[in-house]
Amino acid sequence: MSLKKFSELFGDLDSINSTNNKIEVLKSYFLSNEPINNSWAIYLLTGKSSKRFISGRYLKNLFSQIYEYPQWLIDECYLKVGDSAEVITLLLKNKTTSRNKKLSNISLNELLSKTIPELSKLDEEDKNLKIKNLWETLPEDNHLIFNKILTGTFRVGVSIGLITKSISKLINIDEEIISHRLMGNFKPSIDSYEFLINKKINLQELNSKPFPFLLANNIEDKIFKHSINDFQFEWKYDGIRMQLIKRSGNVSLWTRGQELVNESFPELVEKISHIKDDFVLDGELLVWDFDEQIALDFSLLQKRINRKSPTRSIQIKYPIIFIAYDLLEINGRDVREIKLENRRIELEKYFSKWQNKTENNISDIFKICALIYPADWSDVLNYKEKSRENNTEGLIIKKKTSIYASGRKKGIWWKYKVDPMQLDAVLIYAKGGSGRRAGLYTDYSFALWKDQELIKFASAYSGLTNIEIKELDKWIRKNTIEKFGPVRSLKPEMVFEISFEKIQISKRHKSGIAVRFPRITKWRKDKKIIDADSLENAYELMKKIS
Amino acid sequence: MSTKQEDLIRYEDGNLYCELADIWIDPSKPIKRALITHAHFDHFTFGCEEYISTRETAILLQERVGNNLKIKTFEYGEEFKINGISISFHPSGHILGSSQIRFIFAEEKWLISGDFKLQKDETCKQYEIVKTDYLISECTFGLPIFKWDETIKVANNISKWITNSPEKTSLLFCYSLGKAQRLLNEMSKTNFKGNIYSHGSIYKMNNCYKELGINIKETIKIENKNIDELKGSLILLPPSLSKGSYLKNFKNIQTAFASGWMSIRALRKRSGYDKGFPISDHADWDGILEVVKKSKAKNVFFHHGDSESLSKYLIEKESINVLFFGK
Numbered sequence: 001m002s003l004k005k006f007s008e009l010f011g012d013l014d015s016i017n018s019t020n021n022k023i024e025v026l027k028s029y030f031l032s033n034e035p036i037n038n039s040w041a042i043y044l045l046t047g048k049s050s051k052r053f054i055s056g057r058y059l060k061n062l063f064s065q066i067y068e069y070p071q072w073l074i075d076e077c078y079l080k081v082g083d084s085a086e087v088i089t090l091l092l093k094n095k096t097t098s099r100n101k102k103l104s105n106i107s108l109n110e111l112l113s114k115t116i117p118e119l120s121k122l123d124e125e126d127k128n129l130k131i132k133n134l135w136e137t138l139p140e141d142n143h144l145i146f147n148k149i150l151t152g153t154f155r156v157g158v159s160i161g162l163i164t165k166s167i168s169k170l171i172n173i174d175e176e177i178i179s180h181r182l183m184g185n186f187k188p189s190i191d192s193y194e195f196l197i198n199k200k201i202n203l204q205e206l207n208s209k210p211f212p213f214l215l216a217n218n219i220e221d222k223i224f225k226h227s228i229n230d231f232q233f234e235w236k237y238d239g240i241r242m243q244l245i246k247r248s249g250n251v252s253l254w255t256r257g258q259e260l261v262n263e264s265f266p267e268l269v270e271k272i273s274h275i276k277d278d279f280v281l282d283g284e285l286l287v288w289d290f291d292e293q294i295a296l297d298f299s300l301l302q303k304r305i306n307r308k309s310p311t312r313s314i315q316i317k318y319p320i321i322f323i324a325y326d327l328l329e330i331n332g333r334d335v336r337e338i339k340l341e342n343r344r345i346e347l348e349k350y351f352s353k354w355q356n357k358t359e360n361n362i363s364d365i366f367k368i369c370a371l372i373y374p375a376d377w378s379d380v381l382n383y384k385e386k387s388r389e390n391n392t393e394g395l396i397i398k399k400k401t402s403i404y405a406s407g408r409k410k411g412i413w414w415k416y417k418v419d420p421m422q423l424d425a426v427l428i429y430a431k432g433g434s435g436r437r438a439g440l441y442t443d444y445s446f447a448l449w450k451d452q453e454l455i456k457f458a459s460a461y462s463g464l465t466n467i468e469i470k471e472l473d474k475w476i477r478k479n480t481i482e483k484f485g486p487v488r489s490l491k492p493e494m495v496f497e498i499s500f501e502k503i504q505i506s507k508r509h510k511s512g513i514a515v516r517f518p519r520i521t522k523w524r525k526d527k528k529i530i531d532a533d534s535l536e537n538a539y540e541l542m543k544k545i546s
Numbered sequence: 547m548s549t550k551q552e553d554l555i556r557y558e559d560g561n562l563y564c565e566l567a568d569i570w571i572d573p574s575k576p577i578k579r580a581l582i583t584h585a586h587f588d589h590f591t592f593g594c595e596e597y598i599s600t601r602e603t604a605i606l607l608q609e610r611v612g613n614n615l616k617i618k619t620f621e622y623g624e625e626f627k628i629n630g631i632s633i634s635f636h637p638s639g640h641i642l643g644s645s646q647i648r649f650i651f652a653e654e655k656w657l658i659s660g661d662f663k664l665q666k667d668e669t670c671k672q673y674e675i676v677k678t679d680y681l682i683s684e685c686t687f688g689l690p691i692f693k694w695d696e697t698i699k700v701a702n703n704i705s706k707w708i709t710n711s712p713e714k715t716s717l718l719f720c721y722s723l724g725k726a727q728r729l730l731n732e733m734s735k736t737n738f739k740g741n742i743y744s745h746g747s748i749y750k751m752n753n754c755y756k757e758l759g760i761n762i763k764e765t766i767k768i769e770n771k772n773i774d775e776l777k778g779s780l781i782l783l784p785p786s787l788s789k790g791s792y793l794k795n796f797k798n799i800q801t802a803f804a805s806g807w808m809s810i811r812a813l814r815k816r817s818g819y820d821k822g823f824p825i826s827d828h829a830d831w832d833g834i835l836e837v838v839k840k841s842k843a844k845n846v847f848f849h850h851g852d853s854e855s856l857s858k859y860l861i862e863k864e865s866i867n868v869l870f871f872g873k
Contacts, residue, residue: 070859073858083811086810090690094693436812436815438810438812438813439813
């Protein structure tokens with residue numbers, strides 16, 4: 001089975017828009033290929049592999065060196081294409097059309113389990129030679145896949161959900177089971193594929209694995225027509241959503257991104273292991289201010305998540321807490337089909353038992369989320385507006401009679417986020433985008449007034465429609481003052497409404513402030529640049545909320 | 547270096563102009579006398595007093611805009627004189643009738659490439675290498691990422707695209723003059739044996755090509771057709787119909803766009819079509835380099851496209867003197 005088949009699959013998936021057709025294409029691919037290659041295909045398509053064997057820069061340098069191509073010309077091409085692997089693929093077409101070397105017919109398995117891992121063991125000179133040789137012997141249609149795997153940029157419009165659906169259809173087993181089997185560390189092998197398509201469901205094997213997460217939808221107006229008593233209200237924390245699992249004495253901490261993160265939070269794993277019952281909890285991990293009893297900023301949590309085996313001093317400096325929202329399994333009994341209000345009763349009951357019966361104090365690292373009891377829907381609004389005070393993002397509203405389904409199911413949970421903060425700012429720089437936005441100026445920097453001067457305060461990439469992006473791109477090209485590499489400084493003329501979630505003092509920025517999640521929410525064509533906000537307005541905004 | 551007032555041909559208000567002959571090349575505004583390189587609308591404007599083109603271009607233009615245009619025609623290679631300047635048309639391989647235009651005055655040769663390609667295309671005359679001192683070339687695809695596949699390979703991919711979805715109606719969007727006829731010609735060499743339908747604007751051009759002796763596959767004009775009959779067929783449509791309500795005339799469709807830009811994934815994704823087939827009637831990077839070299843031009847200008855990289859490359863790597871139009 002050659003890499004060619006996988007290249008074709010990639011091409012098909014890339015050009016089919018209908019979900020059903022994608023599933024059909026995947027199904028027939030799985031049926032016509034060996035388990036080991038299927039296993040690798042799943043590994044690549046679900047984005048489990050993002051390992052970078054060499055950087056895009058290295059790839060471009062190598063091409064430049066081998067084929068005596070000026071580096072600047074490759075960079076110019078990159079601006080148009082937006083992906084190093086694709087640039088080199090397109091340039092290779094110009095180099096290998098008249099080759100006469102024998103083409104190799106390498107399998108996906110051989111490429112990923114042998115050829116590429118062996119590359120990293122070679123010294124630079126041999127590695128470069130080997131890559132050149134592969135370029136010249138791989139069929140042209142395989143270059144893109146090869147370059148993308150090399151640079152760890154293999155991404156295609158296939159979600160893990162789509163893979164789940166195709167396998168579920170292939171073997172006629174519920175999506176939930178497949179989704180369960182796909183969670184966590186999927187190691188490509190014949191066994192892992194056979195396990196995935198096993199028609200018998202073995203609970204033992206699934207022991208440490210989390211349930212698919214239930215996700216909240218954006219608020220819908222129709223829920224305001226219902227009685228407030230039909231819903232449970234919680235704060236929406238800005239931490240890391242997790243499932244805390246204890247089964248047969250083993251604790252596992254899974255993120256929603258399906259990562260096992262026990263090693264980053266050993267103090268939590270240790271404390272939980274003292275609890276006598278087995279369970280699966282859905283909740284949020286946060287860095288917590290134990291004096292004020294509120295969550296600390298997400299940036300502090302980032303200092304913990306990427307650090308394995310944190311030292312004691314790190315643990316003290318950034319104290320964590322797990323706040324449980326929901327009980328999914330208790331002592332081997334799956335309770336997801338029970339109504340939320342009853343799950344809540346169970347959760348409270350067990351939590352108070354654990355607090356009282358566990359030898360070590362667990363409440364310094366583990367609690368259950370407090371519920372909010374608004375009097376009516378206008379009171380809900382009051383709570384929502386107060387959410388900044390306790391560092392939450394708004395409210396989560398859950399239907400009391402709902403079961404714990406999987407995915408972003410409609411009509412079960414809603415998020416009711418606090419309105420963002422906004423400032424009107426002037427566009428001063430633009431930079432070329434990459435990937436799908438290649439060849440267009442899509443990365444923008446915005447400025448606020450300080451006396452007579454415009455000071456950069458935020459960069460934003462998202463928020464404009466495709467039509468607006470094209471229109472703005474045209475304007476940018478006509479109103480450039482200066483070019484610095486991929487960046488253009490622009491005539492200050494365009495005003496945009498910028499929304500963001502948080503604003504704080506920052507010494508690193510010239511403006512003295514930093515904002516979180518800045519995005520464009522409106523192109524204020526009605527405003528002149530003198531109407532834009534000043535840094536002072538920003539400081540006032542900061543005072544108002546702290 | 548940039549062009550000077552005394553150059554034979556210079557840039558004036560965004561158009562190429564030969565002052566000594568008082569003649570404009572593909573002007574975008576109405577003037578007295580216009581040389582037209584080919585019959586695409588972005589190279590033509592109404593209201594000029596007199597047009598000069600090849601015979602084929604004149605026929606195509608009259609078919610598209612009506613018979614009351616005053617067009618003087620010449621055959622390829624036939625020299626004519628205006629104010630002592632010798633002018634001639636030469637095949638540029640872009641579409642039927644398309645031409646390069648050569649000017650000779652006081653033993654100095656100038657060549658305007660017009661839109662051109664070197665790839666083989668049975669629906670028009672092959673590009674002719676013309677030697678010159680000054681070359682004014684288009685450079686629509688002036689980056690080395692553009693390298694065209696053989697036309698038959700693209701046609702086979704189109705054929706596969708249709709036959710792989712027999713339950714669908716396949717809509718292929720392409721320019722109605724030139725690209726459509728080239729695709730039709732090439733499709734007849736593939737295994738595709740289903741029906742091919744053309745939109746009225748394409749159908750009209752097909753007939754025109756046939757009258758001019760070009761052999762292209764017969765198509766059915768897409769009018770009042772029962773949409774259920776279109777399953778598994780290929781429908782050729784102009785790109786202007788890809789957005790808007792026209793597509794509601796069909797059901798269960800897949801769409802594709804045939805254009806050189808489709809070789810870039812980001813552009814393909816952004817285009818909104820399901821699929822993109824990279825095929826162009828313009829030269830790719832290698833094609834432009836070949837023309838520049840074989841023309842033996844000592845001085846080269848570029849227009850129509852992003853010429854920065856191409857110019858820098860020719861100056862640095864090939865030591866060719868690239869000039870820039872003064873404003």
